[in-house]
Amino acid sequence: MQEEHEIRRSYGLQTAGSKGVAGRKRYAMVIDLRKCIGCRSCMVACKAEFGIPLGVWRTWVKEGDKGSYPNTRRIFMPRLCNHCDYPVCVRNCPTQATFKHKDGFVLQRYNRCIGCRTCMVACPYNARHLIPAKRTDKNLPTMVVDKCTFCIHRVKKGLVPACVQACVGGARIFGDMNDPNSEVAKLASKETLTVLKPELGTSPSVSYIGGDWELMDEPHSYTNRSKYMKEEFNTFKRNHKGDAFGDIVEGEPTMPQVGQNMVGFLNTIPHKAKGVYDAFVNFLFK
């Protein structure tokens, strides 16, 4: 009955979401925040699995302090791509570089990505990043958008994603939500699950048990940052000028920074032009 009334939307030219569709898999992750201890093993495992460069993350653990002494508690919320059933990033990508896999994965094709960052703007969850221009291994892609793959290469071999494997508290549970016998489906049927930004209608495949609204709320992340976080943010923005051209350091005049961003953009042109030249040389003479 529920299925009949569910609005079926196809976001983009690729596969529509598989939520509750018989005969199809819908890989999903449930994160039990009661078990998360904030050790960040998942972040390390993900970095190691894919060789993620410095300054960007496919998964991370947000952290906050609740209350005041003696009634206080530290809370955590691991974040990653939500592998939405209706992904805005897929719909908005102009070159079909990102697509929805029939089993629920939202994946990125580096060879199609032009680095326009439309998907990054479209993603409501900050789950995407641009790979920096300089990487230690020259064979790995640069200046294209990257994201969590739900470790499809492992899942297709019957393994769980690296972050799930590494989770010491067993907080991350992974499986096929369409299979009633899977652990995630059982959890979904007996626990109260929440997702991030449900009002956007993206139907995320990552859900949380015991989520705290203050960590899940977007404006709260800004207004209730610690003093240390504010300084860290400005340091991040100052140190990464040139990776993006829209970063503004808080508390400093805006328009001079806009000018600096433009200079930063102009400075990247010779580097990019060399890439274009190399591509022509490779195409014509090699």
Add this chain to the structure above:
Amino acid sequence: MDESTITYNVFHHVAWGTTISVYFWLVGASAGSFVISSFGWVFGIKRYKPLALTASITAIFMLMLVPILLIWDLGKPLRFLYLMLPGYWHATGPMSWGTALIFSYPIAMIIYTYFVFKNNPFWAKTIGIISIILALSTHWYTGVVMELNPGRFLNHTALAPLLFLTGAFISGIGLLILILWVQNMIVAIKNRIEWTLIEEMAQYMMYGLVFDAFLLFLDFMQTLYGSNSEVMGHEVVLMGIFRFPYLWLEMVIGLIVPFFILVTPLKKFKAGIILAALLVAVGVYGMRVWWVMGGQYLQTFY
């Protein structure tokens, strides 16, 4: 204390920045100039014919800079070709529509300018109609490409294309007035554009300013009475980090001051109109800055 303090998070970049805001401004100025150019040849207002060529050349020049910015802003510049290849083109992506528009609009405009130059009324009007549709669509797209991101609460409003088109109209006229003023100083007396015509354009600009103020008021009300994110976006982003481009550059410098000039006797002075045109053209850039970067700013903490 019930509220929590966020003690750790990773930070994110604002994906579209200054380059995109400059591009939005250039496309707007181009579309606005082109609308003026079409007054004479498409809409049949004969007194505008003398400035059609200058206006359309300004529009072409503005638009020529756009691909340079956009292509070099890509992570992989050479792959801009993918945007036009059938196997890659993605019909649901707003940027795909934009690509079609950005490449077809200048071509139509160049053909139109050629017929204006050759003094061919039939073809100038025919191609002019197509060009003006493309001009408006190209700038409509710049509003839409930011609007169709439900997660960006400050951009996700149906007012976006209207705000952009109005900004385009006024900034295009502002820029054109400046160019015509310079042109009048250079060319021979017989080729000069009549000052009354420029005054009339300034009058159109004033109407545009009123409509722009109305749209900004609507947007202000939406953010003020909106969701938590919208209210915070207004308080933190527009009145906080982006206070200068939003409040001072757009509202005061680009709207209130030129409006004051254009409704008072100051408009009778040449310097008054030139100053108003300059302020409007600069002020609209303030809107482009907060629209592009401000909409993404708050989410970089999330």
